[in-house]
Amino acid sequence: MKISYNWLKKYISIDNINAEQISSILTYSGLPVKNIKKILYEEEDYILDVEITPNRADAMSHYGIARELYTVLKFRGYTVNLFKPPVIVHKNENIDNHIQIFIRENIKCIRYSGMSIYKIRIEPSPRWLVYRLKSVGIQPINNIIDVINFVMYELGQPIHVFDMDKIEERKIIIKNAKENIDFQSSDGLTRKLDEEDLVIFDAKKPLSISGIINSVQSDIHENTENIFLGSAYFNPVFIRLIRKKHLIQTESQFLFERGTDPNQTVYALKRAYFLIKEIITKRKIDHQIYDIYTSPIYPSTIKIRYNKVGNILGKKISKKKIKKIFSLLEIVIHSENEKSLFVEIPLYRIDVKREIDLIEEILRIDGIHKIKISDNIKISPIPNCFYKTEHKIQKILFEQLVCYGFQEIISSPMIDEYKNSDLLNSFFKREEIKIINPINQNYKTLRTSLLFGMINCMRYNCNKINYYNSNIKLFEIGKIYYKKNNKFLEKTYLGIAFLQKEEKKCEGYKPFFYLKGIIEQIFQKSGIYNYTQIFSKHPLLENSVSILYNKKNLVELGKLRSNIFRKNEIFYAEIDWEYLISILQKKRITYVPFSKYPTxxxxxxxxxxxxxxxxxxxxxxxxxxxxxxxxxxxxxxxxxxxxxxxxxxxxxxxxxxxxxxxxxxxxxxxxxxxxxxxxxxxxxxxxxxxx
The missing domain is CATH 3.30.70.380 (Ferrodoxin-fold anticodon-binding domain)
Structure with missing residues (x-):
């Protein structure tokens, strides 16, 4: 999310703190800043690109970031003030054209607030508003739409606007759509709605899909004089389903899906009215506010234990400091005793649900850099049952290969005879198995090695631009199929392939020994030491090596003979997976202390x-x-x-x-x-x- 430094200063007194310092503070408090860009548009400004995790919906606005900064800076002893955006609303009781609001889906729409504004004029926005929006990448449209966008980026609360004179019978109805309703949205697409879609209707037609995208029939235009603003709290689960179903991606959808503050719907409308009134100064503007909140959401209460805080963080934090952090975070303390606190979480903090979340907040504000690292190294011994299941062995070894830069592939057990004819003609002494009724006439042979799938994957990826200047490292676990003495056999192997680009070679680097080293690292991780190596005569591999364990073949390793890739070399290793598993399941983990004496x-x-x-x-x-x-x-x-x-x-x-x-x-x-x-x-x- 883009945050303007000058915009941020409207809500918090940080004139003595520059953009780089703010970047550091946000990063250490759990909101990392990717980069800072300096811009010049009427005045010098800095744009901070903040990476906000989906659970921190409270920080997805300028005021939310200001509130976060205020907490951290105040805790660290800075003299700093937080200013909430001003609102001025005088309730007008003399308006006869009241809007009626009905919520028919209380589970999907928890709260709906509206405001009717009369005698406005659509015109270009003032320079300050244009600058604010452009600084965060929003293109100005007109004064009403720009105010709505401004409030959304200011408070994190989406607002939708309708031309009130187009609202039939002055009714707003939030309900599920009927089946097969055509909805012509403002993005130029026509969508089919059904009974699962939450839609804002008037008495006759749909106006908006859940407040995230309007119908073209309800949008305001240059001659609009009366408008209706809607501000709601929708259930994030249903917004997510609508987004996936209709492929709608808007700023409003983004915020609704992550969870907005249900207590902010009316305040956001008042803020929008305040700005509209400030902009349109030559007219007397009338308004009326409506609010339907049938099933109020109440703040949750959580118990936090002082000893639990110390156990999790590894250091003791005073009760006074914990209470101060909670006060700055607007977390209300309901009751307390010598051992614990009962606190009430504000509704805008949707990410704080458990005791451990509160402990994380204490750590975040106090500073993770204050946790001292112990001089002692503690290792939890792995139980001997660790290697008993094949799934656990596979997970550990695959993680090891991924750490070495290899990528797992899954290829078809049927091979294309045309593409792999050069391999099939000379591959192994394994008799291949033909498929009696193949779906595709080219794919009528079962693979006798995992190498076929790896060759095809490398052939495909070598044509991709992103692989021109890099090596390709793959691994795959799968079955091979062949006939022996008129019997059909299948065995599981782990194949590891490495494509070395010749132009990337450097002096002293031997790709064969690199791949052999990977195999030896797998053995070391598995506790296999007493193995032997012999040169073998593999039909496809040059200078091939067989690695034996207890005089039985465990690995075949070498360089591919066939010149399939011009100017490239392929190194391949095939591990007998079933034999490897049988070895590891019999192994018992032993621990030997490091020698105290020099080498x-x-x-x-x-x-x-x-x-x-x-x-x-x-x-x-x-x-x-x-x-x-x-x-x-x-x-x-x-x-x-x-x-x-x-x-x-x-x-x-x-x-x-x-x-x-x-x-x-x-x-x-x-x-x-x-x-x-x-x-x-x-x-x-x-x-x-x-x-």
Whole structure:
């Protein structure tokens, strides 16, 4: 919502506080300001773009923001005053043309207030009013419509206006429409109304749909002399239903849907009359006020406990300070004792309904920045039953993938043979299943891998502008289907795909290892450590790796061979979901304290034959010398110029740590000597350097 700084100053004395300070105050009190724009229109002004949550209907106006600022500033010790917009209404009893108001739907229309104004003149608005409206993005129309818009942005109360001479028999009837009524609205559309729609009628025709959009027959025009203003409180639920049904989006609908103040309907009319009288100075204007409030809404009473405030906020706040905050928020204290207060909530605060809401108000006004953060870190242990259900496991792992920037997709289990012919011709050793009676002749094969859906999704998104300069990261869980030994089989897999744009590559970045790292992070989160890696011969993946757990295949990982995307590379991993779930459901969570003793690192460089991979070295070292080695990782790898053709160079980092004591140089050096011995003996390695 746009708030004018100069407009705001009409209701609160903040001349000594600039727009940037107001922005900071509003942000810290729960109404964040996105940006501040400086404008110059007759006078210098600042426009604050305030992000107001739907439950804070009380702050959706200039006076509402001023009231919020007054509370915060007054609590902080500023000398500040709040000025309510003035109204002057002299009741006129000499008017014979009274309007009769009838409410037939008390649940949908709780209160309806009206005002008839006579002998007005439609003309352009004065300069100050034009400026106020333009500053918040509203285009001026004429003096009457502009006053109504001004009051709505000033107080947050919508007002609708009718040409009173077009109201048949001087009757306003709020009721449900009859079935199949044509309603020609002021936006140029014709809508079909039915028995569920709340409509404002006169004696013969519809005038407005719930006060949010008028009929063209009831609108005022340049020759209008007498008008009727309506100000109501409608049930927000029914306004929301009307908005969805008829696709109506107006400022009035926006406010009604979030909940206005039922005690402000008459005051808003008086304010509009005051402004109209100020503008039209050459005529004596007569008026009459009407108010129907059949089922009054009464303020709710809430009990708040002092000890609960301290427990929730983590600090003690004095009773005097709590009472002061409530007084500034216009929350009336009905009764109190040593342990609690009973308070009455003003009707305009529709968001305060429970004790916890009151505690939030105390925190908001007192200042969330005053809550001190404890130096102690507290962790709630996760129970061992945590991994018992597949749903919980799926939720945790999917949240982890989303945090890494991946997006979940859901694709069809039927694949387009034409689009995926290059994949089908060489995919796996799985015999695909044909659909006997397909709906579409192209989609007559069930997928044998989740990769088909991911390829199609990437192909589609690569044509979108917003993906030109970004990578695409997807994941999907679903079933695959294939035949084996004349049996129909289906298995659930988790597919993870990553499209790397070649122009985005940077030196030292390896997308294969990035995706492999994601898999390893999933394993670490799941408590899977004792896995092995072997090179596999996958028909579609280059340099593919199989990750085994208990000698059974858990993951296939590699780069897609097929050149489907020009200048792009696709890396794909497929996890056997059913096997992963079975592993995790047997796992028990254990907690190991951090070692109190320092970690030591040693690097070792050596040459080995090209056909020897890191995983083989890793498994050998873990098997022979694992009691003090915490972690082993590749620091550097090289093959090519200045090395024998059959050799490659590794630099491996070893991290040593003990839970019992600080490791001495002698212990670490002895361990490194054993590692060198194993590498020389088992792998014929040539040691080059050690640090």
């Amino acid at each position: 030591s690192r040693r690097d070792l460089s050596f040459l080995v034959d090209k056909n020897i991979h890191f995983e083989k070295m890793n498994q050998l070292i873990k098997k022979k010398e694992n009691h003090v080695i915490k972690k082993i990782q590749i620091f550097d790898f090289y093959e090519g110029k200045n090395l024998p053709h059959s050799k490659k160079s590794y630099t491996i980092s070893f991290f040593f740590e003990s839970q019992k004591k600080t490791l001495t140089e002698k212990t670490i050096n002895n361990s490194m000597k054993k590692i060198e011995f194993f590498l020389k003996k088992e792998l014929k390695a040539e040691i080059r350097d050690k640090k």
